[in-house]
Amino acid sequence: MKVQVLNLDGSAGTSEVDLADDVFGLEPRADILHRVVTWQLENRRGIARKARERSDVARTGKKFGRQKGGGTARHGDRKAPIFIGGGKAHGPRVREFNVSLNKKIRSLGLRMALSSKALSNGGAGLVIVDNLDVDGKTKALVGQLAKANWGKKVLVIDGDAVNDNFALAARNIVGVNVLPAIGANVYDILKHDTLVLTRSAVEKLEARFNG
Structure with a gap:
């Protein structure tokens, strides 16, 4: 699956990225996604x-x-x-809330969540950017995201670590959340309107499932 690489303001970049079909091209199943989200939320609960x-x-x-x-x-x-x-x-x-879930189901759920974004709204739910290089100014980033029009809730996933300047600029923007690739999870992906991945994040996620 080839996807056009965009800039942070939504304009088209100069290259494309080839997404693996076994990670971004699966048919989402509601029962699998529901099981993984329930597992996540149960394990997030605190113990009295x-x-x-x-x-x-x-x-x-x-x-x-x-x-x-x-x-x-x-x-x-x-x-x-x-x-x-x-x-x-x-x-x-x-009360214990340590619900167990098979590792294969968790992996399948995450791939289906990624695929759901790649297939939703004609692919508009998934955006690939080259990098997150910004000057660290919140006002400038707000202007770029307004031009891109990616929706009210945007999840940005970077590679090993989130770009420091981008994290600094985005931390006060309502509806914009950032994660490193290792933190990608089904619940956060599904609750946001748009998923933004860097090239590095795509490589890390594909290596995570194919390794």
Whole structure:
């Protein structure tokens, strides 16, 4: 699959890039994408700290007052939640969210997510740029992206590391997110309108699946 390389302002570049069909040309399947996204979000959840409940508190169970005549309620246990030092009533409990998913399914899901962008809107969902060389000025980058008209949410993926000047210029732009190639994932790719890859990112992603 040959794709025209563009500039950051959306204008056509002077070259093309040949994308591997086994990475960018698959037919997306909703069930595979759903499984991978669910796996990602489940493993992203935090674990609550466990609170000690009534059965976990080490306090005496001896009745500490008379049944009658004390002028107070009939309490028989200091571990009751109403007392200082007593157990928590219906407190948080530890829950594990470490859902497992086969590595082949995770790999297939990422390739399908990349393919979905390459095939959506006649290929407009995937943009290939030569590099991310900018002067580090947010205002200039905003102007370039406005000309490109890539949508409200843009995910930019670079090679081993994101270009420092581009990351600096893009960090305050709402809807623009940047990742290195190693951080490419199904959830972030699908939730953005446009996926922008550098040549280096394409090489890293194809090597990741073919290695």
